[in-house]
Amino acid sequence: MCGIVGYTGYRQAQPILVGALKRLEYRGYDSAGIALGGEKISVYKDKGEVAHIEAGAPRFTGVWGIAHTRWATHGKPTKNNAHPFMDCNGKVALAHNGIIENYGRLKDDLMRRGHVFTSETDTETVVHLIEENYKGNLEEAARTVVKMLEGSYALVMMHVSEPGKVVAVRKESPLILGIGDGENFVASDVPALLDHTDRVISMQDGEVAVITQDGVTLTDVEGKPVDRGFQRITFTLDDAERGGYEHFMLKEIFEQPRALHDTLVGKLGEDAPYGIPIDGVRLIACGTSYHASLVGKYVIESIAKLPAQVEVASEYRYGAVSREHPFTVLISQSGETADTLAAAKEATRRGCYTVGITNILGSSITREVDETIYTRAGIEIGVAATKTYLTQLAALYLLAMRLGTGRTLRPDTARQMREGLRSLPQHVQRVLNNSEEIEKVAKETSKARDMFFIGRNLNYPVALEGALKMKEISYIHAEGYPAGELKHGPLALLSPEAPVIAIAVKDHTYEKMLSNIGEVSARGSPVVGICSEGDRETPKYVDYVLRVPDVPTIFSPVPVSVVLQLLAYYAARERGCPIDKPRNLAKSVTVE
Secondary structure (H helix, E strand, O other): EEEEEEEEOOOOOOHHHHHHHHHHHHHHOOOEEEEEOOOOOOOEEEOOOHHHHHHOOOOOOOOOEEEEEOOOOOOOOOOOOOOOOOOOOOOOOEEEEEEEEOHHHHHHHHHOOOOOOOOOOHHHHHHHEEEHHOOHHHHEEEHHHHOOOOOOEEEEEEEOOOOOOOEEEEEEEEOOOEOOOOOEEEOOOOHHHHHOOOEEEOOOOOOOOOOOOEEEEEEEEOOEEOOOOOOOOOOHHHHHOOOOOOOOOOOOOOOOOHHHHHHHHHHOOOOOOOOOOOOOOEEEHHHHHHHHHHHHHHHHHHOOOOEEEEHHHHHHHHOOOOOOOOOEEEEEOOOHHHHHHOOOOOOOHOOOOOEEEEEOOOHHHHHHEEEEEEOOOOOOOOOOOOOOHHHHHHHHHHHHHHHHHOOOOOOHHHHHHHHHHHHHHHHHHHHHHHHHHHHHHHHHOOOOEEEEEEOOHHHHHHHHHHHEEEEEEEEEEEEEHHHHHHHHOHHOOOOOHHHHHEEEOOOOOHHHHHHHHHHHHHHHOEEEEEEEEOOHHHHOOEEEEEEEEOOOOHHHHHHHHHHHHOOOOOOOOOOOOOOOOOOOOOOOOOOO
């Protein structure tokens, strides 16, 4: 995820562009750059935060330009890989948010035709394609080029021969147009523009925008005019960093459909099997990532038919060393978790093949493992992990499919899995659309001192994660259990003041789960049942019903987890807790 901004008008563009980048830095933070138009296009870019670019950039003169703050996807965070990019002749500048999936083939063809590349990025292919197809009209060149691209993109570009013009194109990556007086804007998100205008137009997929000082024109990719009026933004600058949401956590919960999409895009093709013998898998992580690993255990055993073990990272390197050398997966959102890094080094010392799953390109764990799978959740500010957890689940589904390729995973099953993964963002959106019902239940149960979360099979670790979310942001004491374990102790703690959150999706444990819910009800605890949309039985046994889309059982942890995130959020809000910064907790734990 990256941040883009463009400006054209009557004022000096550089301070406007830099100020807008600062408000987009939550979208990218490892490098940044600006391009200003005049007799020539002047570019300054470097690795580091926007403040570093602001301090180091010369004072350019120009009233039109583009800028970019990067969250690296292709290529490490370096000066050469920072945006904007220039063509071979220094006439075109371009910035991009997204992933060009067919960039390898495009780059090879361009290099054979004599183009010189200066970066490792997928984006640079686009600026050279614009160069080749420019015939005096930048928007026409853009329309031609985007038909060659596969993947997702928000593109902004400028040409020295067309002063005062910025062209923008969108497919699956956000772009908005800001309407000013004698000046106009384009950006990835509203916060970038609130210093200057409250009138915006949201671009849709396949649209091309031409932004000049005099106005904005919008067409489809074929050049047909699009007539869409502006909207007025009602939230203020004080809200801007949270995008109008009351808390970062809520914003990040609602960003999960996009985070899942971005994590999966380009990864749902057929993978080659691992070229090493694998007879077992070990997953190692801490906290929420540990709960994702527990789900991964069930998924890997189901799909790849490989035995899987899960260990807490802080315990792994102190355990006895076995003669086995399992395929070892280390999961860390930040890639800097001290216990997980230590476990990665220990796994390598033991001779294990290691795979890291992380959200941060170039983080420490990527240097300790044999292979890295990146999630694409974007920057997550709230301490309680939400979208990073869901994207870890997505990465584990992808890993399980690859582990099963060439062994146990039939082609028809693989196709069904890929279709199921593609549909997850829309299923999550359906849960989010029902957030008001979840809020009502949270208000009813938020006065509890204790809560219990129960689930079976795949959804037992989801119950653990739901309890963790509840305790860390609402300060309600919450515990997660396998539902069958209630009678081995926890039943003694049940009372009318201790709600039980029961996950009752329709799988092979469903009937047993209903029996467990009956045991709870008999002890007087109020029960919140989370069940599928078509389920008519569970509502007979519970006090409150929250429904999730009826997805294949193996994918049920994804929508159920979103319900539990919202339940915890609304309970914490009702109790007046500091949701984004819960006491005693930090986002990334870099000490043992």
